[in-house]
Amino acid sequence: MYETFELLNALALMSNFVFVPALSYGSQLALGALGITLVFGILRFANFAHGDLMAFGTMVVVLVTYWLQAQGIGIDPLPTALLALPIGIVVAVAASLAIDRTVFRFYRRRRAAPVIFVVASVGVMYVLNGVTRFIIGPDDQRFADGERFLINARDFKEMTGLAEGVTIKLSQGVTVVVAIAVVAALFWFLQRTRTGKAMRAYSDNEDLALLSGINPDRVVAVTWIIAAVLATIAGTLYGLDKSFKPFTYFQLILPMFAAAIVGGIGQPVGAIVGGYIVAFSEVMVTYAYKKALAYLGPGGWEPEGLMQILSTEYKFAVSFIILVIVLLVRPTGIFRGKVIT
Amino acid sequence: MSHLIGKDMRGGYGGADILNGCTVSVDKGQIAVVVGPNGAGKSTAMKALFGMLTLREGNVTLGGRDITALSPQDRVACDMAFVPQTNNVFAGMTVEENLEMGAYLRRDDFSGTMAEVFDLFPILKEKRKQFAGELSGGQRQQVAVGRALMTQPSVLMLDEPTAGVSPIVMDELFDRVIAIKKTGIAVLIVEQNARQALEIADIGYVLVSGENRFTDTGEALLADAEVRQSFLGG
Numbered sequence: 001m002y003e004t005f006e007l008l009n010a011l012a013l014m015s016n017f018v019f020v021p022a023l024s025y026g027s028q029l030a031l032g033a034l035g036i037t038l039v040f041g042i043l044r045f046a047n048f049a050h051g052d053l054m055a056f057g058t059m060v061v062v063l064v065t066y067w068l069q070a071q072g073i074g075i076d077p078l079p080t081a082l083l084a085l086p087i088g089i090v091v092a093v094a095a096s097l098a099i100d101r102t103v104f105r106f107y108r109r110r111r112a113a114p115v116i117f118v119v120a121s122v123g124v125m126y127v128l129n130g131v132t133r134f135i136i137g138p139d140d141q142r143f144a145d146g147e148r149f150l151i152n153a154r155d156f157k158e159m160t161g162l163a164e165g166v167t168i169k170l171s172q173g174v175t176v177v178v179a180i181a182v183v184a185a186l187f188w189f190l191q192r193t194r195t196g197k198a199m200r201a202y203s204d205n206e207d208l209a210l211l212s213g214i215n216p217d218r219v220v221a222v223t224w225i226i227a228a229v230l231a232t233i234a235g236t237l238y239g240l241d242k243s244f245k246p247f248t249y250f251q252l253i254l255p256m257f258a259a260a261i262v263g264g265i266g267q268p269v270g271a272i273v274g275g276y277i278v279a280f281s282e283v284m285v286t287y288a289y290k291k292a293l294a295y296l297g298p299g300g301w302e303p304e305g306l307m308q309i310l311s312t313e314y315k316f317a318v319s320f321i322i323l324v325i326v327l328l329v330r331p332t333g334i335f336r337g338k339v340i341t
Numbered sequence: 342m343s344h345l346i347g348k349d350m351r352g353g354y355g356g357a358d359i360l361n362g363c364t365v366s367v368d369k370g371q372i373a374v375v376v377g378p379n380g381a382g383k384s385t386a387m388k389a390l391f392g393m394l395t396l397r398e399g400n401v402t403l404g405g406r407d408i409t410a411l412s413p414q415d416r417v418a419c420d421m422a423f424v425p426q427t428n429n430v431f432a433g434m435t436v437e438e439n440l441e442m443g444a445y446l447r448r449d450d451f452s453g454t455m456a457e458v459f460d461l462f463p464i465l466k467e468k469r470k471q472f473a474g475e476l477s478g479g480q481r482q483q484v485a486v487g488r489a490l491m492t493q494p495s496v497l498m499l500d501e502p503t504a505g506v507s508p509i510v511m512d513e514l515f516d517r518v519i520a521i522k523k524t525g526i527a528v529l530i531v532e533q534n535a536r537q538a539l540e541i542a543d544i545g546y547v548l549v550s551g552e553n554r555f556t557d558t559g560e561a562l563l564a565d566a567e568v569r570q571s572f573l574g575g
Contacts, residue, residue, distance in 0.1 A: 197434070197438055197442065198445060200431075200434060200438075201434060201438075201442045204433045205431050205432070208425070208428065208488075211417060211423055212443055213414060213417040213418060213445050
């Protein structure tokens, strides 16, 4: 009986610090990676500005949230940001269409090489980054409100009688629910609608799509719209879960790219699987297993060190390592995507 | 006046001209076959007819209307259909989705056309939920032709449809092409397998260096000793 409790305690501990956070972080990465993968599939370049598009959209959401909070408008117990989200999405969509019109369309007409698009996207990244900081500043913004927990540690302990509690934050619950809904809607769109199928056809075989009368401008526009919607949703969920800081969002493109490439870039399913792989790796590699091992080991024993593979400051190394290994061993990723050239 | 005429076409891809004033035409309910040695400009002539190459001289008319200035996409909207030699299916999409994409420009109910395509190529009906990329070469070719037929074109252009398929599959495919022509479509084929293609041709063009060398019915070209010796390997 004692052993069972020990095991359950270890499980509760791991759920609390590994499984739940990684699941919600993975969902956020998956939404971001989906946008990267769609843009790559249709426009055939790696869009470095995606992280900052995310920051830009989220900034709008944050500002609208502050305004709504000041007006006393809310949807308690849910966070006010969800109410502000549609406005953020509209602004981000407008921005990404405007960027395409002013920057990327020019290179598309010249049939420029992918690497030129990549470099142009780096330029867009800096501009968006600057605009975001100029408007909201470089500091941390905490805009989450409403109920904080779905399940808090004390309730869980009372319910189960375990020594370890499992906490599920509302933001984590919202993240998973929203991510499932968005992904389901996206796949329905890609698999079932005429425009979605045209996007897949264009990604599959551009020349043949043109020969079938598919309008490339329309496909490209729809792609940017979807990318901006996904980026804003992912950014808002990440911000609710942690906080909003422009620099953090810029850094997120590394794990998002790692996710898209692990899954196979250009493959939407791959981006989702990749998001969870990267998130779980990152959290598991940087978690200190000391306490969990103490539960599993003989009574009274405790490991001496923290039993942590990498300190959390090095969490980006995990994405890098995944990226390098995938590109060396299986450049097409799990679901046989394209190879970035 | 034939339905589709490319008259005195001259042009190339920027460098020297590949087409040196050749004329190719096909009427509805007819199969026209373009043959010739490598580098004769066969495929280029077909691309010029479809607007994938800008002509320096000459013009293209469809049903009496000059379409020389139209882009390939606009020509699709004018009921022309083109099946490229390679990469002619959406490999990651099902057979059924390939056909749907062929009908992309149609806003009406195209299930009737799809049923006709399935009648023409029964194997596609069986495999309609499979990815086109998983099919054999011959079946892929059928998907490619089926996709092109979904717009209910008045002209169907096939660029070397039998490249890389077995002789049996080739015969079957030519059989199907005859069935397509009988529905009143103008069919234009560029072929390496000249002998077999000329057998089904109502009219055959032998191109050399971008010029018309011989033009006659398929039968007459096959009977012509000079054509046989020079272009059909004896």
